[in-house]
Amino acid sequence: MSSELVLQNVDKIYGAGTVHAVKDLSFTVKPGEITALLGSSGCGKTSTLRMIAGFETVTNGAIALDGRAIHELAPAQRGVAMAFETYSLYPPLTLAENISFALKAQKLPSADVDKRVKAMAEMLEIGDVLHKYPSSVSGGQQQRASLGRALVRKAGLYLLDEPMGQLEPQLRAVLRGRIKHYLREHHCTTILVTHDQTEANALADRIAVMEGGVLQQYATPAELKVRPANLFVGTFIGEPPMNVLPVRVKDNGQTIDFVLEGSDGQVLSYAAQDFPDAVRRRLKNDDGLVLGVRPHAVHIGKKGLMARVVTCQWLGDQTHIAAEIAGRTVVSVSHEQIKAAPGSSLFLRIAPQDLHIFAADSGAAIAHGAELA
Amino acid sequence: MDHTSTLEQVIRGVLITCVLVFFLFPIFWIVLMSFQTNETILRIPPSIVFEPTLSNYSALITGRLESAAGNLDIAFMKNLWNSFFLSASSVLIALVLGIPAAYAFARFRFRLGEDIAFTLLSFRFAPPLLVLLPLSLYFKQLGLTNTYIGLIWVYQLICLPLILWIVRGYFEDISPDIEHAYRISGNSWLKTFWKIAVPLAKPGIAAAGLLAFIFAWNNFVFALILASADKQPVTVGALAFVTASGIQYGQIAAAIVLSIAPTLALALYAQRYLVEGLSLGAVKG
Numbered sequence: 001m002s003s004e005l006v007l008q009n010v011d012k013i014y015g016a017g018t019v020h021a022v023k024d025l026s027f028t029v030k031p032g033e034i035t036a037l038l039g040s041s042g043c044g045k046t047s048t049l050r051m052i053a054g055f056e057t058v059t060n061g062a063i064a065l066d067g068r069a070i071h072e073l074a075p076a077q078r079g080v081a082m083a084f085e086t087y088s089l090y091p092p093l094t095l096a097e098n099i100s101f102a103l104k105a106q107k108l109p110s111a112d113v114d115k116r117v118k119a120m121a122e123m124l125e126i127g128d129v130l131h132k133y134p135s136s137v138s139g140g141q142q143q144r145a146s147l148g149r150a151l152v153r154k155a156g157l158y159l160l161d162e163p164m165g166q167l168e169p170q171l172r173a174v175l176r177g178r179i180k181h182y183l184r185e186h187h188c189t190t191i192l193v194t195h196d197q198t199e200a201n202a203l204a205d206r207i208a209v210m211e212g213g214v215l216q217q218y219a220t221p222a223e224l225k226v227r228p229a230n231l232f233v234g235t236f237i238g239e240p241p242m243n244v245l246p247v248r249v250k251d252n253g254q255t256i257d258f259v260l261e262g263s264d265g266q267v268l269s270y271a272a273q274d275f276p277d278a279v280r281r282r283l284k285n286d287d288g289l290v291l292g293v294r295p296h297a298v299h300i301g302k303k304g305l306m307a308r309v310v311t312c313q314w315l316g317d318q319t320h321i322a323a324e325i326a327g328r329t330v331v332s333v334s335h336e337q338i339k340a341a342p343g344s345s346l347f348l349r350i351a352p353q354d355l356h357i358f359a360a361d362s363g364a365a366i367a368h369g370a371e372l373a
Numbered sequence: 374m375d376h377t378s379t380l381e382q383v384i385r386g387v388l389i390t391c392v393l394v395f396f397l398f399p400i401f402w403i404v405l406m407s408f409q410t411n412e413t414i415l416r417i418p419p420s421i422v423f424e425p426t427l428s429n430y431s432a433l434i435t436g437r438l439e440s441a442a443g444n445l446d447i448a449f450m451k452n453l454w455n456s457f458f459l460s461a462s463s464v465l466i467a468l469v470l471g472i473p474a475a476y477a478f479a480r481f482r483f484r485l486g487e488d489i490a491f492t493l494l495s496f497r498f499a500p501p502l503l504v505l506l507p508l509s510l511y512f513k514q515l516g517l518t519n520t521y522i523g524l525i526w527v528y529q530l531i532c533l534p535l536i537l538w539i540v541r542g543y544f545e546d547i548s549p550d551i552e553h554a555y556r557i558s559g560n561s562w563l564k565t566f567w568k569i570a571v572p573l574a575k576p577g578i579a580a581a582g583l584l585a586f587i588f589a590w591n592n593f594v595f596a597l598i599l600a601s602a603d604k605q606p607v608t609v610g611a612l613a614f615v616t617a618s619g620i621q622y623g624q625i626a627a628a629i630v631l632s633i634a635p636t637l638a639l640a641l642y643a644q645r646y647l648v649e650g651l652s653l654g655a656v657k658g
Contacts, residue, residue, distance in 0.1 A: 053553070053557055054556075054557070055549075055553050074556070074561065074562065075553070075556045075557045076556055076557070076558075076559045076560055076561055078557070080557060081557065081558070082553070082554070082557050084550045084553070084554060085550075086548050086550045088548055088550035088551045088553065088554045089551070089554075090551060090554075090555070090569065091551075091573065092572065092573075101558065102558035102559065105558065105559065105560075106559075146554075149554070153558065
């Protein structure tokens with residue numbers, strides 16, 4: 001039942017060439033794989049989904065499902081199921097009728113249909129409102145019914161557009177688990193569009209990060225965090241976001257010094273042997289670079305970079321400290337309780353293997369810790 | 374509404390009464406006139422007290438008008454039928470043409486789309502005489518003068534823009550994703566239009582149809598110029614009572630009562646749809 005989806009050099013241009021929403025997008029979703037399209041509003045993720053569904057034309061490029069080019073077929077012939085962000089339930093039908101609609105159209109035996117609708121409703125916790133009409137239930141219930149309407153069908157590909165945006169956090173967490181289990185069990189090839197990285201991390205096997213219509217990186221959640229392909233992915237993924245420090249590099253053979261831009265000579269200094277030769281060769285003297293450091297990798301110590309504390313907050317299980325260095329704010333997260341008064345100074349230590357090094361001009365990753373990107 | 378003061382309630386009552394008297398008194402007076410003879414209508418000062426007569430109605434229904442000046446044949450019942458036939462067919466044709474067009478204007482952006490839609494609406498701004506003069510010449514040449522087809526065609530100027538704009542607003546209110554959801558579960562575009570879009574826009578379509586019917590029914594000047602007695606609707610037919618020997622006020626009143634009765638009944642019956650259709654569909658967007 002599950003199919004492989006291939007997007008090849010897909011472009012979407014709206015209007016008379018005024019808005020280039022999706023640029024040269026290529027990626028493959030393997031059979032049974034769950035992929036999340038992650039990005040902020042207007043990044044092209046919904047346009048991509050709608051092109052796959054067939055509600056938007058493909059300006060250039062090709063989309064194939066199981067080797068069959070589908071980008072010029074009518075939506076009805078593509079064999080995909082979709083849950084809409086706007087729910088889009090049929091107003092004159094009850095939730096149960098909405099969910100069973102497509103099954104009845106396929107002329108399945110009604111006992112079978114009832115069983116599947118019931119199971120789906122149970123999974124989505126809407127069993128008690130199945131007999132109600134969309135206008136008389138809450139947004140969250142409508143959204144779950146819309147999700148159920150998509151999942152209950154047998155399709156080669158499932159498209160879920162912000163499928164849990166309206167749900168309460170607790171319910172969302174429960175449903176994520178159940179939906180992931182359902183998709184796994186039925187071996188459903190799925191594309192999930194979301195702007196919520198927690199949801200993408202929890203549900204997806206791989207995440208395609210998009211920005212400005214361009215695919216930034218397509219990788220597993222772990223890979224995105226450990227080896228972000230560029231500065232955008234680095235700062236977009238992770239909570240609290242990655243700290244960013246523009247620097248110039250000085251390699252004098254003994255030490256490698258990163259001089260903070262905009263400071264009066266504050267330096268992050270490492271022994272030359274902390275970085276392998278391959279990385280050192282890429283870091284030419286005086287190169288403009290951007291260092292990215294995850295907040296949990298910024299340690300408070302006795303020596304290192306001096307910073308002025310802006311805020312310090314103990315959350316019961318971790319301390320969040322925001323400190324200022326050379327006009328920039330650096331956030332440190334630590335699992336110990338640390339007391340630091342705002343305005344006081346402290347020292348920040350960053351291990352060389354926790355550095356993400358990006359080129360200042362292009363933002364492309366040069367090295368992650370001691371490894372070349 | 375409990376917190377309104379007595380004074381406010383009194384003022385409101387007075388104002389509502391004024392409005393009601395202003396709008397309903399003519400109808401009330403016409404109804405009274407229709408049960409009177411010319412003599413009682415024309416007496417000075419006018420009085421509400423009179424001996425009611427059904428002679429006006431019987432004259433209209435039998436088609437024979439007996440007056441002091443002699444007998445006159447009138448085709449009022451034929452006019453009534455013409456009104457019904459012309460209005461109903463015009464609305465029907467306008468619905469068949471207008472609903473798909475409204476859907477197209479609501480769902481698709483195409484070149485000159487807005488201009489075409491606005492041009493259609495502008496038919497409602499132009500004084501009918503503007504189109505009538507050239508039209509009457511063309512109609513003579515085409516042989517369409519004094520035919521039902523010709524009149525129904527011209528009535529599209531009334532019905533089509535109305536239906537197009539009201540129904541368009543309704544289609545625009547329906548989320549396109551509802552149609553998308555239906556299409557992606559394996560249904561064609563055409564089936565989606567019939568099974569999802571049209572049923573969901575039904576209140577708007579009903580309102581637009583009713584309104585178009587009333588407007589077509591009340592039209593006067595198109596039929597006055599483009600048709601002669603046997604094809605004319607009641608609005609024009611009532612003119613027959615302005616005879617050389619005098620104006621038959623009683624019959625005119627009876628004719629008016631008979632001619633507004635169907636649309637009045639229709640409007641009262643469909644009041645809810647009309648208000649909803651007009652406030653929800655056309656105004657928004």
